[in-house]
Amino acid sequence: xxxxxxxxxxxxxxxxxxxxxxxxxxxxxxxxxxxxxxxxxxxxxxxxxxxxxxxxxxxxxxxxxxxxxxxxxxxxxxxxxxxxxxxxxxxxxxxxxxxxxxxxxxxxxxxxx
Amino acid sequence: xxxxxxxxxxxxxxxxxxxxxxxxxxxxxxxxxxxxxxxxxxxxxxxxxxxxxxxxxxxxxxxxxxxxxxxxxxxxxxxxxxxxxxxxxxxxxxxxxxxxxxxxxxxxxxxxx
Numbered sequence: 001x002x003x004x005x006x007x008x009x010x011x012x013x014x015x016x017x018x019x020x021x022x023x024x025x026x027x028x029x030x031x032x033x034x035x036x037x038x039x040x041x042x043x044x045x046x047x048x049x050x051x052x053x054x055x056x057x058x059x060x061x062x063x064x065x066x067x068x069x070x071x072x073x074x075x076x077x078x079x080x081x082x083x084x085x086x087x088x089x090x091x092x093x094x095x096x097x098x099x100x101x102x103x104x105x106x107x108x109x110x111x112x113x
Numbered sequence: 114x115x116x117x118x119x120x121x122x123x124x125x126x127x128x129x130x131x132x133x134x135x136x137x138x139x140x141x142x143x144x145x146x147x148x149x150x151x152x153x154x155x156x157x158x159x160x161x162x163x164x165x166x167x168x169x170x171x172x173x174x175x176x177x178x179x180x181x182x183x184x185x186x187x188x189x190x191x192x193x194x195x196x197x198x199x200x201x202x203x204x205x206x207x208x209x210x211x212x213x214x215x216x217x218x219x220x221x222x223x224x225x226x
Contacts, residue, residue: 100161
């Protein structure tokens with residue numbers, strides 16, 4: 001089945017700097033890659049997603065890139081703000097096998113004011 | 114409804130008791146997922162329902178765990194003879210057909226004494 005690895009597990013940046021979180025997946029049949037942000041005690045919230053027919057997608061300060069050949073995808077946050085501090089999870093969903101999302105282990109991002 | 118609704122929000126029970134957790138998905142969503150999140154950990158897939166198809170139960174950790182989805186809408190996750198290791202936040206998510214995003218509820222925080 002699908003296996004998703006995420007790193008780093010923790011990331012501390014200064015306000016205004018960029019943050020990059022990387023994930024790799026194992027199942028070449030995966031075609032959907034969402035990113036979720038989870039603040040302490042809250043539900044995971046979808047912030048951006050990408051499908052396998054697209055290499056990059058942007059939404060204001062966040063962007064996701066996908067390299068299908070290398071089977072990795074990344075989240076980029078520019079001009080970070082303290083309210084970006086949270087745990088971020090990547091996930092992948094395969095066209096075959098399990099149809100539920102397989103999640104990475106999460107990255108705790110801390111933006112220092 | 115506006116979003117995925119879960120109840121109760123918190124549940125404290127004694128070891129050995131049975132518990133039922135409820136999930137009300139977003140209206141019209143055919144897919145429903147249950148995940149478990151232990152403190153400070155990632156999201157562990159439990160079970161997936163899609164329309165009238167047989168559920169994917171491959172993530173259920175033991176035969177003490179079961180779930181139903183009645184009428185293609187509300188779902189109930191039941192844990193029998195609870196153990197302390199069952200303590201976690203149980204998250205439900207629903208999604209549309211195909212590669213539509215999953216949206217999470219606020220979860221049920223289950224504590225086994």
